[in-house]
Each structure stands twice: as structure tokens, then as C-alpha cells.
Amino acid sequence: MSSADHLPSAASYQRKATHRRWWLIISVIVIAILPNVLQDSYWRTNLIVCALNVMLAIGLDFILGYAGQLNLGHSAFYGIGAYVSTLLIIKLGVPFWPAFLCGILLSGTAGMALSIFAVRLRGHYLAIASLGFAVIVHQVLVNWISLTQGPLGIYGIKPPPAIALPGLPAVSFGDSANMFYLVAGFALLFYILLDRLVRSPIGETLTAIREDEVSAASLGINCTAWKVFAFGIGSAVAGAAGAFYASFVGTLVPDAFIITESFTILAMVIVGGIGTLIGPVWGAILLTVLPEVLRGFGDFRLVFYGVALTLAVLFMPGGMMQAAQVIRAQFAFLRSKLGAEGTQ
Amino acid sequence: MSTVLLQQAINGIVLGSLYVLVALGLTLIYGVLVQINFAHADVVTIGAFAAYFFTFNFGGNYLVSIAVALIVGAALGWLVNAAIFAPLRERSNELLPLIATIGVSILLQNVMLLWFGPIPYAFDSPYSNQVIRLGGGTFITGQNIIIVVVSTLTIALLYVFMKFTFAGKALRAVAQDRETAGLMGINPNHLIMLTFVIASALAGMGGAMLGPILVLTPFAGTTVIVKAFAIVIIGGFGNVEGTIIAGLFVGLIESYTTQLVNPGLVDIVVFSLLLVMLAFRPTGLIAEKREENV
Amino acid sequence: MRSAAISPAEVKALDAPGEVLFRGHGLNKSFGGVHAVRDISLSISQGEVFAIIGPNGAGKSTLLNLMSGHYQPDSGAMSFGGADLVGLPAHKRVRLGLARTFQKIRLFNRLSVLDNVLAGFHVHHDLSVWQYVAQGAAFRRNHASCVEQARALLSFVDLEPRADVTAASLAYGERRMLELARALATSPRLLMVDEPAAGLNSAEVEKLLDRVARLRARGMTIVIVEHNMDLVMQVADRVFVMDYGQYLFDGTPSEVQSSPAVIAAYLGM
Numbered sequence: 069m070s071s072a073d074h075l076p077s078a079a080s081y082q083r084k085a086t087h088r089r090w091w092l093i094i095s096v097i098v099i100a101i102l103p104n105v106l107q108d109s110y111w112r113t114n115l116i117v118c119a120l121n122v123m124l125a126i127g128l129d130f131i132l133g134y135a136g137q138l139n140l141g142h143s144a145f146y147g148i149g150a151y152v153s154t155l156l157i158i159k160l161g162v163p164f165w166p167a168f169l170c171g172i173l174l175s176g177t178a179g180m181a182l183s184i185f186a187v188r189l190r191g192h193y194l195a196i197a198s199l200g201f202a203v204i205v206h207q208v209l210v211n212w213i214s215l216t217q218g219p220l221g222i223y224g225i226k227p228p229p230a231i232a233l234p235g236l237p238a239v240s241f242g243d244s245a246n247m248f249y250l251v252a253g254f255a256l257l258f259y260i261l262l263d264r265l266v267r268s269p270i271g272e273t274l275t276a277i278r279e280d281e282v283s284a285a286s287l288g289i290n291c292t293a294w295k296v297f298a299f300g301i302g303s304a305v306a307g308a309a310g311a312f313y314a315s316f317v318g319t320l321v322p323d324a325f326i327i328t329e330s331f332t333i334l335a336m337v338i339v340g341g342i343g344t345l346i347g348p349v350w351g352a353i354l355l356t357v358l359p360e361v362l363r364g365f366g367d368f369r370l371v372f373y374g375v376a377l378t379l380a381v382l383f384m385p386g387g388m389m390q391a392a393q394v395i396r397a398q399f400a401f402l403r404s405k406l407g408a409e410g411t412q
Numbered sequence: 413m414s415t416v417l418l419q420q421a422i423n424g425i426v427l428g429s430l431y432v433l434v435a436l437g438l439t440l441i442y443g444v445l446v447q448i449n450f451a452h453a454d455v456v457t458i459g460a461f462a463a464y465f466f467t468f469n470f471g472g473n474y475l476v477s478i479a480v481a482l483i484v485g486a487a488l489g490w491l492v493n494a495a496i497f498a499p500l501r502e503r504s505n506e507l508l509p510l511i512a513t514i515g516v517s518i519l520l521q522n523v524m525l526l527w528f529g530p531i532p533y534a535f536d537s538p539y540s541n542q543v544i545r546l547g548g549g550t551f552i553t554g555q556n557i558i559i560v561v562v563s564t565l566t567i568a569l570l571y572v573f574m575k576f577t578f579a580g581k582a583l584r585a586v587a588q589d590r591e592t593a594g595l596m597g598i599n600p601n602h603l604i605m606l607t608f609v610i611a612s613a614l615a616g617m618g619g620a621m622l623g624p625i626l627v628l629t630p631f632a633g634t635t636v637i638v639k640a641f642a643i644v645i646i647g648g649f650g651n652v653e654g655t656i657i658a659g660l661f662v663g664l665i666e667s668y669t670t671q672l673v674n675p676g677l678v679d680i681v682v683f684s685l686l687l688v689m690l691a692f693r694p695t696g697l698i699a700e701k702r703e704e705n706v
Numbered sequence: 707m708r709s710a711a712i713s714p715a716e717v718k719a720l721d722a723p724g725e726v727l728f729r730g731h732g733l734n735k736s737f738g739g740v741h742a743v744r745d746i747s748l749s750i751s752q753g754e755v756f757a758i759i760g761p762n763g764a765g766k767s768t769l770l771n772l773m774s775g776h777y778q779p780d781s782g783a784m785s786f787g788g789a790d791l792v793g794l795p796a797h798k799r800v801r802l803g804l805a806r807t808f809q810k811i812r813l814f815n816r817l818s819v820l821d822n823v824l825a826g827f828h829v830h831h832d833l834s835v836w837q838y839v840a841q842g843a844a845f846r847r848n849h850a851s852c853v854e855q856a857r858a859l860l861s862f863v864d865l866e867p868r869a870d871v872t873a874a875s876l877a878y879g880e881r882r883m884l885e886l887a888r889a890l891a892t893s894p895r896l897l898m899v900d901e902p903a904a905g906l907n908s909a910e911v912e913k914l915l916d917r918v919a920r921l922r923a924r925g926m927t928i929v930i931v932e933h934n935m936d937l938v939m940q941v942a943d944r945v946f947v948m949d950y951g952q953y954l955f956d957g958t959p960s961e962v963q964s965s966p967a968v969i970a971a972y973l974g975m
Contacts, residue, residue, distance in 0.1 A: 138507050189690060191507050192448050192649070196641045197690050200683040203638055207683075211676040268845070269828055276825045279814040282776065286808070288800030288829030288892055327638070331514050338511055371526065374519025381512035382499060 092260070099252045103245035112244040116316055118356040119251040120309045123258055125336040125348035127305035130262055131179075132334075133343030134271060135298035136278030138195040141182070141202030142306055142333050145175040147209060147325030149307025150314040151216060154225055164228045164315065171311040172304045179303025183296040202327045209322035221321035225314050241315075251312050258305050259349065265301070266345055274298055278343075332370075335377040341389030350388050415549040420667045422546070426556040428663020429563035430625075433618035434636055435643040435655050436570065437611030443650030444586050444607045446506070450513040451492055453637030454520040455612045459485045459619025460628055461528065464535050474537045478562065478620040485616020486609045492516065493608040498601065524630035535623040559621045566617065567656065570610070574652065583607060639666075639679075642686040727752045727896055727927055728773070733782035735768055742768040744951040746782075750896070750929060755922050757938040758931045759962075760948035761972060766931045767809055769948070770900050773929070774806045775799045787895065800829050803895030807885045807902065809931075815874040819865055819884055822873050823856040826891025859887040863917065879910035886917065896927040903937050915941050935972070939963065947971070 102115055124146060131139045153171030156162040162170070182201050186194045209216050216222070227241040228250065241247045265271055273294055276284040281291050314320050332355070340351020355376065359369030384390050434456055441449050459481035466477040496516060500509045542554030574580040582598045583606065619633070626632045643662050647654030662682055669678045728750040735743040742765045750756045758766045771777040773784065775796035784791035786802055814822050860866040863883035868876065876884060882902060889897060899918075903911050918928060918941050932938045938945060939959040947954040947962060949971045955962060962968055 138510070185687070185691060192442075192446075192510070193645065193690060195448065195507075195510065196645055197687060199638060200642065200686045200690075204680055204683045204687075207676070207679045211674075211680070269849075272821070272825060273828055275817065276814055276828075279816060280812050283808075283812040283814065284825070285776070285796040286774065286800065286806055286812075287826050287888065288797050289825075290795075290797045327634075328518075331518055334511065334514065335518070368522075368526075370518060370522040374515050374517070374522055377515030378496075378512055378519060379515075381508055381515060382496070385505070385508055 088263075095256060099249065099256065102252075103248050109244060112248060114356065114360055115248050116244065116251050118353055119248065119255045120313055120316075121333070121336060121352040121356050122255045122349050123251075123309040123312075124306055124333045125340065125352040126255075126259055126262055126345055127302040127309075128333050129302075129337045129340075129342060129345055129348040130266075130305075131298050131302035132337060133345075133348075134266060134274040134278065135295050136274075137183070137186075137295055137299060138191055139182075139198045139299070139302070140195050140327070140330050140334070141198035141200075141205075142303070143325045143327060143329035144198075144202040144205035145179055145303035145306035146310045146313070146329065147205060147322070148178050149175040149310025150320055150325070151209060151310075152307075153311035154222060154314045154320055155215065158222065158225070168228075168308070168311045172307045175307025175310065176300045176304030179306075180296050180300040182303075183299035184292075187292045187295060199327060199330075202325075202330055206322055206326055209325065216322065219322060221319055223319050225318045225320060227315050227318075247316055251316070254308060254312070258308070259345070262301070262305075263345055270294075332373055335373045337387075338385075339376045339380045339387050341387030342385075344387075344389045347387050347389040354388070416671060418548050419550045420671045421664065422550055422552055422556075424664030424667035425660060426552075426559050426663070427625075427667055428660035429560055429567075430618055430622055431636070431640060431643055431663050432567065432656050432659030433563055433614050433621075435640040435647070435659050436567070436652065437614045437618075438640055439644045439647065439650055439652060439655045440583075440607050440611045442644065443652075444583060444604055445497060445509075447497065447509045448513070448641075449492065449497075449611075450510065450637070451496075451516040451520060452513075452611070452615055452640070453633030454517050454524075455485050455488050455492075455615040455633070456619035456622065456636055457524065457630060457633035458488060458520070459616030460535065460623035460626070460632055461524070461533075461619075462616070463620035463623055464533055464628065467535075467537075474539065475558070478617055481616040481620035482613045483616070485619070486613040488616070489608040489610075489612025490605065492612070493605055497604070497608070521630050521634070528630055530629060533628040535628045537624040540624050555621075555624055562617070562621065566614065570614075571652070579603075579606065639682055642682055645686060646689045725752045726750070727787055728929075729783075729785045730773065731783045733769070733772055733784065734780045735765075735772055735777060736780055742951050743772065743779075746948070746951075746953055748946055748953075748956070750927060752895075752927055753922070753925050754943040755918065755928045755930065755941055757942035757945045757959075758929065758948065759933060759935060759938055759945060760954065762933060763950075764933075764948040765951035766933070766948055767900055768951075770806065770898055770929070770931050774804060774898055800892050800894075803893070804898070805889040805892045805894035805896070806898035807882075807889050807900055809900040809904065811878075811881050811885050813873045813881060813885060813888075815872070817873055818870050819860065819873055819876065820853070820856055820869040822884055823859055823888050823891050824852055826888045827852045827856070829892050856891065859890055862890070862920075863887045864913070879906050879913075882906060882910070882914070883917075886914075890921075894926070896929065897921070898929040898931070900931045901933070902930065903932060903934055911937065935963075 103112060106112060106115060124142065127145075128139065128142045131137050131142075149171040152174045153164075153167040156167040156170055157164060182198060186197050189197060210218050212218070213220075227247060230238040230240040232238040239246050241250060266274075273284070273289055276287065276289060277291050277294055284291055313324075336351040336355045337348045338351070339355060340349065341347020355373060359372050362368055362372065380387055386393075434452070437455075438449065438452055441447060441452070462484040463474070463477035463481045466472045466480045467474050472480070492513070496512050497509055500512060537555050537558075539554030539558055543551050544554065544557065545551050572580075574584060583603050585596065585598060586600050586603045618636075622632070622636065626635065639662060643658045644655055646662070647656070647658030662685075665682060665685070666678050669675075669681045673681075726749045728748075730749070731747045733743055733746045734741070744765075746765075746769060758769060760766050768777065772779050773791075775791070775794060775798070779792065782792070786799070786804060789802055791799060814825065817825075857866055857869065860869055863886055865876075865880060865884055865887065868880070873881070873884060882905075886899070886902070902914055906914065915937070918930070922928060922941075930938060930942065939962075942959055944956065945959055945962040946956040947965075947968050954971055955965050955968050957965070
């Protein structure tokens with residue numbers, strides 16, 4: 069993974085950085101073009117959901133794939149971000165962006181709290197603890213009716229306020245294209261941030277912790293602190309997604325954040341390629357878009373998730389990234405064979 | 413007032429014994445494989461549906477349908493082990509099989525959703541309406557008696573099996589040290605399969621008896637399973653006695669919370685208890701703390 | 707940025723040679739019913755090679771784990787360079803200069819050989835988190851210097867040509883040496899090695915002893931846990947003998963070799 073960056077030649081380091089820059093430019097262009105290509109509201113909704121799922125998936129991958137913490141309660145942070153920001157706006161009249169920030173901070177804090185709590189627990193116990201946490205959060209959302217209006221839900225949530233840039237017409241987020249730019253823009257931002265972290269010694273530290281905690285401790289790494297850090301960051305990103313979700317959908321019900329949601333995000337991470345960051349982006353896109361494309365076959369979406377996840381784990385645990393590598397290797401092999409035959 | 417308390421105790425024990433049936437399967441699997449099987453929930457659901465269809469579409473006897481559910485559960489257990497756990501046993505990653513079972517669970521739930529639809533099935537056992545008065549102003553339905561009797565018998569049989577038969581002892585040997593058990597001429601793979609079959613049979617039975625109590629949808633199992641996890645942790649992963657005690661305990665807590673506090677808070681109470689357990693005694697009520705061997 | 711990590715090429719004696727570096731007094735550790743370490747007291751001086759030996763099950767590895775912080779003692783006192791160790795977790799002790807290797811080799815198997823060693827430099831990084839995200843010039847300079855030092859360490863254990871290979875694909879003897887190099891990357895003042903010769907062939911053992919001697923020549927304090935007496939005699943300055951978790955004897959190698967109590971303990975097994 070990162071050892072390729074340690075090749076002695078500065079040239080290859082430069083090459084990789086240039087690669088990344090090109091991908092960044094392409095992504096920005098694609099994001100800019102998409103709403104113009106897909107003009108109907110159904111597909112634009114899908115695009116926005118896609119962007120939200122990307123945020124959720126990369127956040128979970130940071131926790132699961134880099135810090136090695138099996139978090140099955142990601143839906144809770146999604147929900148906390150959504151409800152905290154919305155309630156601040158509706159009940160206290162807080163403007164959108166400060167409320168957004170609070171949503172992120174609170175879900176990040178919740179993530180850190182869960183992590184501190186689970187710090188001594190090994191894999192399976194942490195999984196169950198996070199699941200239990202998610203159930204508790206969901207049940208609180210359902211039962212604290214005076215605060216959240218319970219299963220009836222909160223209605224009439226407005227999109228983020230229009231931004232007026234000097235000299236330009238106001239950018240309204242009621243327009244789904246602009247909403248997509250906003251959400252996708254943030255998704256891209258979060259991706260770049262996480263990517264930077266992962267390519268830094270912080271990423272190496274997390275990898276060390278994931279591979280062997282005892283070993284990492286013997287090298288001076290404070291495993292607890294870093295696990296809490298990773299959990300906080302991953303859950304904060306989920307909180308941001310939640311805040312955007314609420315302001316986009318306009319309606320907030322607790323059942324949007326049941327534990328099944330955690331499993332679908334997990335599926336995106338695994339199918340995409342755990343611990344690769346870019347893999348879960350593709351996984352989120354694939355598992356959001358493909359079931360919509362297959363909609364003609366009936367309500368197959370979740371069956372598809374189940375099949376994809378099971379098959380991935382059984383046959384290609386590295387997900388799409390592993391599949392891509394296998395294909396690339398095959399091509400290289402074929403090319404070398406053809407090259408050899410060509411010279412004969 | 414004491415009537416209410418006593419009544420809730422009875423209800424709690426009934427509920428608890430069902431939870432024990434489901435949780436025992438999980439704990440047995442964990443004991444032998446050190447793996448969590450998320451698809452266990454769906455075995456419960458499928459057991460419930462199997463019993464339903466046997467009773468109502470096939471016109472069979474309800475009590476026999478419990479046996480049918482047992483067989484269906486056993487078959488499913490065999491399938492899940494053969495398809496998921498056996499192939500993954502070679503891989504060193506201990507969390508991959510768990511994730512695979514999540515995938516299977518999603519798959520099964522949504523296939524059932526497509527097949528059976530989201531509308532709850534009214535599963536009324538012929539015994540649900542028979543009411544028998546016990547002392548002190550309390551009562552119990554015929555269904556609940558069946559639950560308690562069947563569960564107790566099954567658990568007792570299981571206990572005898574584990575303690576006194578060769579297969580049972582072999583199972584405990586594999587749970588303690590798979591390699592050494594293998595060296596003693598026990599085939600761990602066969603025993604793991606046996607464990608799965610037993611565990612899933614228990615789950616299927618549990619489902620058949622839960623059917624009339626729960627809202628029967630494809631998601632019925634999930635409402636039980638997370639609680640079953642809580643029980644397994646409170647009782648101690650792999651610890652049969654602990655699971656039994658914890659299961660009854662959780663059943664009692666649930667019924668008391670429902671009656672005396674607020675039905676909506678049941679899950680919160682149970683899972684807060686779970687988190688408290690994890691904070692202070694993650695290895696369960698009875699097991700001892702072990703420092704990792706470096 | 708704080709002072710750069712000290713490379714083994716220039717290990718300076720931070721304390722005067724001969725001064726007591728590590729002190730342990732009345733250490734006890736039990737697991738369930740097993741009293742693995744009973745009332746052990748020891749002191750280790752700067753610059754010496756201190757061997758802990760004893761028959762199997764004597765409690766040597768447990769003692770090492772107490773020293774490194776992977777276990778906490780039930781009772782007793784410990785200090786390193788004057789700093790109190792009791793209650794201090796393992797990762798904090800590394801910052802003080804206590805490094806170790808493990809009896810059962812623990813490497814980051816999926817990482818490359820170089821990455822394994824690089825992981826050891828984290829303890830002495832002192833860049834701010836912002837630097838990690840922005841990855842400016844300071845970060846790049848720091849990184850380049852770490853890579854250079856890591857390669858030097860790999861040369862020290864003859865693994866430099868294999869720097870980009872996955873750790874999992876190394877032979878057993880090479881893995882041992884890699885673990886050693888990684889521990890050295892933390893710039894330790896005291897290095898603890900747990901049964902380093904286990905599983906090595908005679909050529910590899912020779913190489914190991916040679917490296918230990920070279921480190922000692924540069925002034926590093928080394929603690930070796932071994933149950934192979936012959937090996938230890940060649941390289942140790944002082945030998946500490948344990949049996950059944952208790953102190954049996956300590957002295958120079960020749961004193962230990964001729965002690966009737968020690969001989970009885972080994973023959974009695």
C-alpha cells in the first residue's frame with residue numbers, strides 16, 4: 069500500500085502525486101457535469117443519495133479498514149448528525165451552517181465516546197457493543213417523542229439557505245443540481261482529507277494498530293488514543309452526511325436509521341474494497357446506482373446487497389479493488405505473453 | 413400489586429426461556445468456532461414461517477409444526493456452515509465470517525420479504541387462547557405452558573448431551589482447544605457441523621414458538637437476535653450455564669420493564685445493561701478475566 | 707521539530723556507563739492460580755548485557771512483560787532511569803527508551819520490510835497533526851530522513867536488499883532480524899530481547915550474537931531472556947537465574963555455570 073511511495077526514485081513519487089491530481093480534476097469535472105446529464109428529479113435524487121452514501125462509506129472505511137475497528141453502529145452517527153442539526157434549526161432557530169457543525173461535533177463526540185468505552189474490547193465484543201449502541205440511539209429517537217416527535221417524524225425541513233456570492237445570483241439549494249454540488253463537493257472534500265490522513269504517518273500508525281496492536285504498543289504507539297481518533301473522524305463524517313440528508317429529504321423519521329442501515333454501509337465498504345478508501349467510494353456508487361438500474365426486476369435492491377456482500381466476502385474479500393488488481397495482473401500477463409510471441 | 417409482580421415473573425420466565433433457546437445456539441457456535449453468526453436471526457424467522465405454513469397451509473398439528481421447524485432449522489444450519497463457515501475457516505481474518513453472515517442475513521431477509529411480503533402474518537396457535545389459572549390470581553396461557561415445557565425439556569436434554577454423551581464431551585473439547593481435540597482423533601469439522609445443526613435446530617424451534625407471540629414478518633428474527641447477543645455477552649460467550657441464567661434474567665427484566673415502566677423502553681434498558689456488562693465484565697457474569705498471552 | 711531520532715550508528719551513552727538504569731524491587735505477578743513471578747528484585751546497569759535465564763516455565767517472559775509494560779505487576783516497584791514505571795502503559799515506556807522484541811515474532815505481516823522498520827520511528831516524530839494533513843516541506847524532509855535511517859538499520863541486519871518485500875515472505879531467521887531492526891528504530895536506551903535464538907540455525911545464532919555484541923560495543927544496554935545457557939554465556943556480562951518464578955542466583959557467567967543451585971535446577975528438569 070504505502071511502501072510504493074518509499075521507492076528510492078523521487079520520480080515515481082512525483083508520478084503518483086500527478087496521478088492523484090489528474091483523478092481529482094476528473095472527479096471535479098464529473099461532479100460538475102452529472103446534474104446536467106441527468107436532468108430528471110428521480111436520477112438527481114439518486115445522485116445525491118450516492119454522494120451521501122460515499123460519505124458514509126469512507127467514514128466507515130476509516131474506522132473499519134484503517135483502524136481495524138468493527139463498527140456495526142454507523143447508522144447511529146448518521147442519525148445523530150441528522151437529528152441534532154435539524155432540532156437545533158427547528159427548535160432553537162440556529163442557522164444551518166452552525167447547526168451543521170454541531171451535528172458533526174456531536175456525532176464525532178459520540179463516536180469517540182463509544183470508542184473509549186470499547187477500547188478494551190476485542191473484535192466481536194466491539195461489534196456487539198456498537199450494535200447495542202445503535203439500537204439504543206434508534207430507540208431513543210423513537211421514544212423521546214417530546215424531542216423528536218418519534219415515529220411520526222419531523223416535517224418541513226428546509227434545505228440549506230441560499231448562498232449569495234457578491235456579483236452573482238443567489239445559489240438556492242432547493243434546486244437539486246445545486247444540492248448535489250453541495251453534497252458531492254463535501255464528499256470530495258472529506259475524501260481528500262481522509263486520503264491525506266491515510267497517506268501520512270497517521271495512516272501508517274492506524275495500519276500498525278490494525279495489523280497487530282501489541283506490536284504497535286511496543287513501538288510507542290498509543291493504540292487507545294488513535295482508535296478513538298479514527299472513530300471520532302469516521303463518525304463525524306457520518307454526522308455531516310446526516311445533516312445533509314435531513315435538509316435534502318425534508319422529512320426525518322427514526323426508521324431511516326435502523327441497524328439495517330449500518331449493514332448496507334458495511335456492504336458498500338466490503339464490496340468496494342476494505343481499507344482502500346477509494347474502493348468504498350466505488351462500492352457506494354455501485355450499490356446505490358445498480359439496484360436502481362435493476363428496479364425493473366422488482367424490489368431486488370436489498371437482496372442484491374446481501375448477495376454482493378456474501379459473494380464478496382467468500383470469493384473476493386478485497387472487493388472491487390482486489391478484482392481490479394486481478395484484472396490488471398491478467399492484462400499484464402497477457403501483454404507479456406503476446407509481447408514474447410511477437411518477437412518470435 | 414404482588415399479583416402483578418408475580419404475573420410478570422411468570423411472563424418473564426416464559427419470554428426468558430425462548431430467549432435462552434435462541435441464545436444457546438449463538439453461544440454454542442461461538443464456543444466452538446469463536447464466530448458470531450448473524451444469520452441465526454433468520455433461522456428463527458424461517459422456523460416461525462415453517463411452523464406457520466405447516467399449521468395453516470398444510471393443516472398440520474401445531475405441536476408437530478414445532479418439530480418441523482426444528483428440522484428446517486437444522487437443515488439451514490447445515491447449509492450456512494457448509495456454504496460460509498467451512499470455506500472461510502482457512503482464512504486467518506476472524507471478522508470476515510461475521511461479515512459474511514451479515515450478508516447472508518440481508519439476503520435471507522429480503523428474499524423472505526419478496527416471498528412473504530411485509531404484512532404481518534397472524535400466527536395464532538390453538539393454545540394461545542386457553543387460559544389456566546395459577547395460584548395468587550395469576551394465569552398462564554396454554555401457549556406459554558408449551559413454551560416453558562418444551563424449552564425446559566430441550567435445554568435439559570442439551571445439558572445431558574453436553575455433559576454425558578461422547579459427542580457432547582467431544583464438542584466441549586473442540587470448544588476448548590481445537591487442535592488438541594483433533595489430535596485426539598476427534599474430527600473438529602464434523603463437530604462444528606454438529607454444533608451448527610443443533611444450534612439452528614434450537615433457533616428453529618424458538619421461532620415456531622415465538623411466532624404466535626411476535627409480529628410475524630421477515631424481520632421478526634432481528635428483533636430477537638440483538639437481544640440474544642446481549643444475553644450471550646451477559647452470560648459469557650460460549651458459557652452454556654451463563655447463557656441460561658442471563659436469558660431468564662433478560663426475560664424477567666423485559667417483562668417488568670414492559671409492565672412497570674414503559675414498553676418502548678425495553679430495548680433501551682436491556683441494551684444499556686449490555687453496555688454496562690461490556691464495560692465492567694466483558695467476559696460475562698461467570699467467566700474469569702484473562703490477560704492476553706504475549 | 708525536536709532533536710532527530712538517534713540512529714544506532716551513533717548511540718550515545720546517555721547515562722554514565724555502570725550507572726543503574728533499570729531497577730525492579732519485589733515484583734509479583736499471578737495469573738489465576740499461577741504465581742508466575744514471585745518477589746523478584748533486580749538492577750540493570752547502563753551498557754551491560756544482562757541475561758535472564760531459567761528452565762521452561764520459570765517466569766522469564768512474564769518478567770520481561772512486566773518490564774516492558776505489557777503486564778502490570780500485582781505488587782512491587784520499578785523504575786527506569788529514575789522514572790517510575792508502575793502503572794505506566796507499554797507505549798509510554800517506549801518513549802522513555804525501553805524497546806523489546808517478542809518470543810513469538812510479531813511483525814506487520816502485510817506491510818513491507820521497510821514499512822515495518824519505519825513504523826518504529828513514530829515514537830520520536832514531533833510534527834503537528836496539521837503537517838500530516840498538509841504534507842509540506844517539513845513533513846517530506848522528516849520522511850526522507852526516516853527512510854534513510856530505516857535503510858541503515860536494515861543494512862545493520864543484512865536485510866537492506868529485501869526492503870520492499872512483504873514481511874510475511876521472509877524466512878524465519880530474517881523475520882527475527884527484522885523485528886530487531888524495528889525495535890532499534892525506536893532509539894532505545896535499553897533493548898529487551900525475548901528468546902531471540904529460538905528457531906534459529908547456528909549460522910543465524912552467530913549473526914545474532916554478533917549484532918548484540920556490536921550494539922553493546924556502541925553502549926546500548928541489552929536484556930536477553932533465554933533458556934539456552936550456552937548461548938547466553940558467550941555474550942552476557944551478568945546472568946540472572948530464575949526458577950518457578952523466584953530468584954535463584956545471579957552473577958557473572960562463570961559464577962552461574964559453577965553454581966550448584968543452578969545446576970540442580972536445570973538437571974532437576
